[in-house]
Amino acid sequence: MANTKTDEKLQKIAKDLLESGEVNLIIGYTKGSNPQRMRPVFITKPEEAEKLSFSHNAVQDLAVFLKKQEVKKFGKIGITVKGCDEKAVNALIQEYQLSRDNIKIIGMQCNGVIKQNLADKGETKVSETTVYDKCLICQEHTPVLYDFLVETEEPELSLSGNVKPYAEIEKLDALSTEEKNAYWAKEFDKCIKCYACRQACPLCFCSRCIVEKNMPQWIDTNSEEPGNAQWNLIRAYHLSGRCIGCGECERACPVNIPLMLINEKMARDVYNLFGYKSGLDINAKPVFGVFSESDFNDFIK
Amino acid sequence: MEEKYFEISSDNLKKFVDRIITDNYEVIAPTDKDGDTFYGKISKFEEANLDILLPKMSYKEYLLPKTETLFEYSISGVDTEVKDGLQGITGANEKRVIFGGRPCDAGAGPIMEKVFNWDYKDEFFNERFKNLTIISIACEKPDNYCFCTEMQLSPESSYGSDILLKKSGDKYFAIVTGEKGLNLVKAYSDLFAETTKDKVPADKDWKKIFEIEKTKSFLDKNFEHNYFQERFLSCIGCGVCTYTCPTCHCFDIQDEGNLKEGRRIRNWDSCQFGIFTLHTSGHNPRVTQGDRYRQRLMHKFKIYSEKFDKYLCVGCGRCSRNCPEDIDIKEVAKNLAEMA
Numbered sequence: 001m002a003n004t005k006t007d008e009k010l011q012k013i014a015k016d017l018l019e020s021g022e023v024n025l026i027i028g029y030t031k032g033s034n035p036q037r038m039r040p041v042f043i044t045k046p047e048e049a050e051k052l053s054f055s056h057n058a059v060q061d062l063a064v065f066l067k068k069q070e071v072k073k074f075g076k077i078g079i080t081v082k083g084c085d086e087k088a089v090n091a092l093i094q095e096y097q098l099s100r101d102n103i104k105i106i107g108m109q110c111n112g113v114i115k116q117n118l119a120d121k122g123e124t125k126v127s128e129t130t131v132y133d134k135c136l137i138c139q140e141h142t143p144v145l146y147d148f149l150v151e152t153e154e155p156e157l158s159l160s161g162n163v164k165p166y167a168e169i170e171k172l173d174a175l176s177t178e179e180k181n182a183y184w185a186k187e188f189d190k191c192i193k194c195y196a197c198r199q200a201c202p203l204c205f206c207s208r209c210i211v212e213k214n215m216p217q218w219i220d221t222n223s224e225e226p227g228n229a230q231w232n233l234i235r236a237y238h239l240s241g242r243c244i245g246c247g248e249c250e251r252a253c254p255v256n257i258p259l260m261l262i263n264e265k266m267a268r269d270v271y272n273l274f275g276y277k278s279g280l281d282i283n284a285k286p287v288f289g290v291f292s293e294s295d296f297n298d299f300i301k
Numbered sequence: 302m303e304e305k306y307f308e309i310s311s312d313n314l315k316k317f318v319d320r321i322i323t324d325n326y327e328v329i330a331p332t333d334k335d336g337d338t339f340y341g342k343i344s345k346f347e348e349a350n351l352d353i354l355l356p357k358m359s360y361k362e363y364l365l366p367k368t369e370t371l372f373e374y375s376i377s378g379v380d381t382e383v384k385d386g387l388q389g390i391t392g393a394n395e396k397r398v399i400f401g402g403r404p405c406d407a408g409a410g411p412i413m414e415k416v417f418n419w420d421y422k423d424e425f426f427n428e429r430f431k432n433l434t435i436i437s438i439a440c441e442k443p444d445n446y447c448f449c450t451e452m453q454l455s456p457e458s459s460y461g462s463d464i465l466l467k468k469s470g471d472k473y474f475a476i477v478t479g480e481k482g483l484n485l486v487k488a489y490s491d492l493f494a495e496t497t498k499d500k501v502p503a504d505k506d507w508k509k510i511f512e513i514e515k516t517k518s519f520l521d522k523n524f525e526h527n528y529f530q531e532r533f534l535s536c537i538g539c540g541v542c543t544y545t546c547p548t549c550h551c552f553d554i555q556d557e558g559n560l561k562e563g564r565r566i567r568n569w570d571s572c573q574f575g576i577f578t579l580h581t582s583g584h585n586p587r588v589t590q591g592d593r594y595r596q597r598l599m600h601k602f603k604i605y606s607e608k609f610d611k612y613l614c615v616g617c618g619r620c621s622r623n624c625p626e627d628i629d630i631k632e633v634a635k636n637l638a639e640m641a
Binding site for chain 2: 042120200212217254
């Protein structure tokens, strides 16, 4: 397949970065196992930059690799990111997991990626019914921070307003506590404790996760009640105020637990209570890492 | 028992499933939920989705539950009571049928049975497996992730199925491989008509795109090859490949409880987790994700076949379809075969 203009520009940037020695590794996308799939690729030689590509099938959040020991060894790294994924890079910098000096951000303008399960069935059109909900609420079609920007050739996503992103949140908010519990008990019952949600998350970077600590055993190991609820709730809490909404946990989940409903609900709550959105400013202090006198304290009774 | 052959019309197949459900059989079939298709209990034939190739997860959980109680204890004063988990085993019901699975999934049972009866006889697995009746449907259109033919099966293989159904126009041919299947056919004999082997359409000539023996011979000699570290740099260690796999069977034994009561359980585990081989000393023999994915390949295509004369893979392709980072095991096995 011929290179698009986007691909050409991306490849040129990557090649230059590797040739000049500014980075030792470029993390990007390349063509995947079928025409509707892309996959991560790791480029260390300038002549291999031609493998790089980008499209509305670039679903992965490549920032997840920045937490990996095998990748960190490369030192200075260039990374290809969509606007959503770029927020994860910012959050990692905010949380001292990554130095701004060690990362070159190749920002990809993006007007939405097609849901992978639809793409696998042959869907090729970007539209409000085929992209992820995160794309419908996206404010960062152009990444907020980048060293290089690759403009998109895709038309702007047209929103009729008929498709309501994360519509289930309002429905769940309207339920009683018992009904909400019943809803989530049914969802968590499906969990098989593979922890793919954790592994796919760019911000789940603990070298030893709480579920792997057994003195004491904080989280029951079983994949039943209450072990499943314990895991899913602790995952949610550890990401509140931090999750940037890339949706990789939900995409990776092999049993289709709607994890983004939890993440998005938390993000809304944090914004309403603290006026904070994660990953927008590398100089901001993480919301739960600071105390401010103006923080609300109505909960103290 | 020699294979026996029957015919059943599509209408009668529907009647058959509805009647066994009425007769208190627990029927597990591919069924639509949560935007995908999963194996699940159905209450009528219509709930089964027989059009899709494969459900997202395999039906491994019906042989090896994601969490299983091995025993329970309770202590009261000086009395200790221990209850064997086998007494409360669920799902070892003789009236349990997996309906509408594919030959790859069916092939997984007898392959796993080998390791569960190698030195220790795993009664939990055996109780479920011996009671389970498997009625599979031959595939007409495998997709690009399928490679059962390379894995010594085929889209029309009857290996592991008690009854294999092959569609032919508006009827099915039923290939009955053993007593379990035959008893079921006999109990509903008004719906089946006996036929002979020559009436059953011959299997198609399914082509292989690589030889798994070559993959093995690469693995035999190239433990330290760079391929593993380079190719699996993109592996995030999520374990989805192992959890959705019909043959991956590793489990972790854990105790839960307190001074008064508790239980010993086993949970699904995965060689893709860093903690899987972490020693108490802090040393980990499999440091990188490359080491871990190599282990998965070694176990599937080398170690298991040397021990049990069967590869630990049925070529269903679930690990490839479900991999969030698009690692395609068929492509990998082919690459290795080409490098051998």
